[in-house]
Amino acid sequence: MTSNSCAVRKAVIPVAGLGTRFLPATKAMPKEMLPVVDKPAIQYVVEEAVGVGLNDILMITGRNKRALEDHFDRVPALEATLEAKGDITKLDAVQATSGLGDIHYVRQGDPKGLGHAVLRAKQHVGYEPFAVLLGDDLIDARDTLLSDMIEVQQKTGGSVVALIEVEPSQISSYGCADIEDIGEDGYVRIKQLVEKPAADEAPSNLAVIGRYVLHPAVFDVLEHTEPGRGGEIQLTDALQVLAAEEGEGRGVYGVVFRGRRYDTGTS
Ligand code: G1P
Numbered sequence: 001m002t003s004n005s006c007a008v009r010k011a012v013i014p015v016a017g018l019g020t021r022f023l024p025a026t027k028a029m030p031k032e033m034l035p036v037v038d039k040p041a042i043q044y045v046v047e048e049a050v051g052v053g054l055n056d057i058l059m060i061t062g063r064n065k066r067a068l069e070d071h072f073d074r075v076p077a078l079e080a081t082l083e084a085k086g087d088i089t090k091l092d093a094v095q096a097t098s099g100l101g102d103i104h105y106v107r108q109g110d111p112k113g114l115g116h117a118v119l120r121a122k123q124h125v126g127y128e129p130f131a132v133l134l135g136d137d138l139i140d141a142r143d144t145l146l147s148d149m150i151e152v153q154q155k156t157g158g159s160v161v162a163l164i165e166v167e168p169s170q171i172s173s174y175g176c177a178d179i180e181d182i183g184e185d186g187y188v189r190i191k192q193l194v195e196k197p198a199a200d201e202a203p204s205n206l207a208v209i210g211r212y213v214l215h216p217a218v219f220d221v222l223e224h225t226e227p228g229r230g231g232e233i234q235l236t237d238a239l240q241v242l243a244a245e246e247g248e249g250r251g252v253y254g255v256v257f258r259g260r261r262y263d264t265g266t267s
Pocket of ligand 1: 235
């Protein structure tokens with residue numbers, strides 16, 4: 001274990017996925033723009049990052065994702081219309097989306113998997129710890145998962161994943177973690193990570209969900225990570241390497257989340 005005094009300032013949000021599960025709703029619209037109550041799903045994720053001080057946000061985008069950029073941009077004509085009408089509530093709501101953080105965009109190019117998407121962030125992130133938030137998981141704003149994970153990253157100097165307990169029959173939809181209790185309050189050490197194991201081969205029923213706080217050492221590992229499950233470069237496989245090694249930026253830890261999570265990928 002090494003301590004790491006470099007603060008976490010940046011969030012990476014992969015949004016290049018095709019959203020095939022939601023067709024035809026996502027034929028011409030990014031799945032991240034599907035509304036959840038009164039906002040597109042992606043806005044909750046960006047608000048979560050900004051809410052814990054991660055104002056520098058990089059979205060890994062792809063073709064047909066331009067609506068995402070438009071959503072977080074200013075729309076002067078719309079703002080002027082709302083102002084002229086005196087509709088301050090809507091004006092505030094519209095302006096709030098363009099005032100959220102400092103958002104950057106890079107395209108993934110080839111759809112080679114989550115590990116490949118995260119590797120596209122290497123240049124922007126540089127050599128500092130960073131968070132990864134997947135848009136399929138929405139975490140209730142009253143829960144403190146991401147800030148707890150940042151704390152664990154700062155304490156351990158390694159990488160941190162979020163875990164939930166699932167029914168054993170569900171584990172094949174997730175990365176799965178074999179853990180060790182190291183007597184710490186609030187986190188465990190990850191001994192092994194396996195991407196989407198069959199139920200009878202899974203080392204546990206602890207599933208990795210879409211929040212990560214990673215040491216930048218993961219980039220060098222990802223550069224050498226061969227395609228794994230589904231022929232894709234898996235973030236889980238790169239983290240497994242970091243979990244098994246010792247030294248600077250090595251070690252992977254898990255925060256078991258028991259709060260409120262909404263899975264937009266299956267609902
Ligand atoms: C990805 C990861 C998987 C993780 C999941 C969480 O899978 O590869 O390890 O459990 O996100 O949402 P995906 O759902 O993109 O197939």
